[in-house]
Structure formats: structure tokens, C-alpha cells
């Protein structure tokens with residue numbers, strides 16, 4: 001019988017946020033895999049947990065996940081903790097989960113703190129539908145691509161950012177997306193927690209002037225669905241008649257229906273559209 005991998009969420013600032021089940025599990029398992037064993041030692045010492053630890057981080061995750069899977073296959077139970085928050089959310093946990101599932105090992109998650117959800121709940125922005133972008137890619141082309149996609153994203157978007165890159169990221173977001181409401185969540189669950197309800201332009205100019213300190217989550221308003229629909233509906237203005245037809249055909253319309261819609265868009269008759277297309 002193989003053991004179980006327990007994903008244990010740990011506090012993102014306030015040690016009291018650890019759950020009773022996480023404490024019991026960290027005491028009971030045979031081994032704890034931690035992103036930074038020195039950092040996690042402080043947490044474990046605080047709660048009197050003496051379970052042995054091993055390191056599992058971004059730079060050893062592929063081969064170390066294999067070693068941990070071997071241990072689980074012998075029947076050992078393992079807990080995974082990362083520097084803070086929920087393992088597998090924007091940290092190396094994902095790879096271990098993937099390898100465990102591929103080896104038929106049972107994986108369970110003990111819910112607890114997670115910076116993105118904590119930020120969303122205090123943002124004051126719509127929380128019914130949201131998307132999580134984590135850190136924007138650092139590679140230029142990929143980053144541009146994500147910024148392009150965000151232009152059309154109508155859901156509230158949650159981003160992580162390191163303090164030394166915050167000013168640059170806010171300036172780029174502002175340039176790509178224009179004005180949007182934004183809540184900057186800083187030092188969540190800690191003594192100086194802040195939730196600043198601002199806008200992209202105000203935050204970008206503030207962080208041009210002021211150094212960012214602490215940990216940040218950005219919660220960004222989605223694009224207005226109505227404005228997006230209006231923009232889409234006007235796209236034909238830049239198109240020739242055949243392009244306009246193609247546009248609707250690509251959306252799955254029948255030719256007749258497309259020509260009717262084209263006439264409506266252009267304020268002319270279907271006959272004029274037909275003749276124009278000849």
C-alpha cells in the first residue's frame with residue numbers, strides 16, 4: 001500500500017491561521033517536504049513539530065519529485081508545505097502532485113491560507129467570476145501575449161508581483177489596458193495589512209515615486225463586457241465587404257444571415273451588400 005501526499009496550506013503572515021488538521025497532519029506524517037527548510041523550521045518550531053524535513057523547491061522539483069514518489073510508494077506518508085500559502089498555487093507543488101497522480105498515489109489537500117483568495121475577498125471587485133494570472137511571465141513575448149489577452153478579459157483578474165517589479169508591472173498594465181479599478185493588497189494577514197482601492201494609473205504613478213515594500217497581490221477589474229461588445233460590433237468599420245462577410249461566416253453564421261447582419265451594421269439594404277460583393 002502506498003502512502004498519501006498531504007498538501008498542507010501554511011500561513012501567509014499570521015501564524016494563527018494554521019488549521020488544527022494541518023498541525024495534526026504535520027506531526028503525524030513520516031516526512032515533510034518543504035520549499036525552504038530553514039524558513040519552515042521557524043514555523044515547525046513554533047508549533048513544536050519535530051517531523052523530519054527534506055527540501056523540495058523550484059530548482060530540484062523534477063528529480064526530487066521522483067525521489068519523493070519512491071518514498072510514497074514504499075508506504076511513507078508525506079506532507080508538502082511551501083514558503084507560504086497553499087502548495088501548488090504558483091509554487092513548485094504542482095509538479096509533485098502531477099508525478100504522484102501519475103504513479104497512482106493518493107493526494108489530498110488540507111485547505112487554508114492562500115494569498116490570491118484572501119486578496120479577492122477584500123478587493124471590493126466582483127468575485128463571482130474571476131481569473132488568476134499569478135506572476136506575469138518574465139519572457140518578453142509571452143508577457144506581451146498575456147497583456148493582449150488581459151485586454152479582453154472581462155473577469156476580475158488576480159496577479160502576484162514581487163515588490164522590486166511592482167512599479168514596472170503597474171506601468172505596463174496601465175499602458176496595455178488603460179484605466180481600470182484596482183485593489184492593491186499588501187502584507188495580507190500581517191500587522192500592517194492594506195487593501196488600497198485605487199486605479200491602474202494612480203497606482204502606477206504612486207509606485208514611480210515610492211518604493212514598494214512587502215508582499216503584494218493585485219486585484220484588477222475586468223474589462224467592461226458592454227464596452228467589449230460595442231468594440232467588437234464596430235470591428236467591421238475597418239473591414240472591406242468580403243472581410244466583413246468572412247468575419248460573420250467565421251462566427252458560424254449562414255451566408256444569408258451574415259449579409260442581413262452586414263446590411264444592418266452598414267445601414268444599407270441587403271441588395272446593396274449583394275451587389276457590392278459581386
Ligand code: SAM
Nearest residue numbers: 012013085086089114115160161187188215216
Ligand atoms: N502558494 C502561495 C499562495 O497560496 O498564495 C503563493 C506563492 S507565490 C510564490 C508568493 C506570492 O504570493 C508573493 O510574491 C505575493 O505576491 C503573494 N503573497 C504571499 N503572501 C502574501 C501576503 N501576506 N500578502 C500579500 N501577498 C502575498
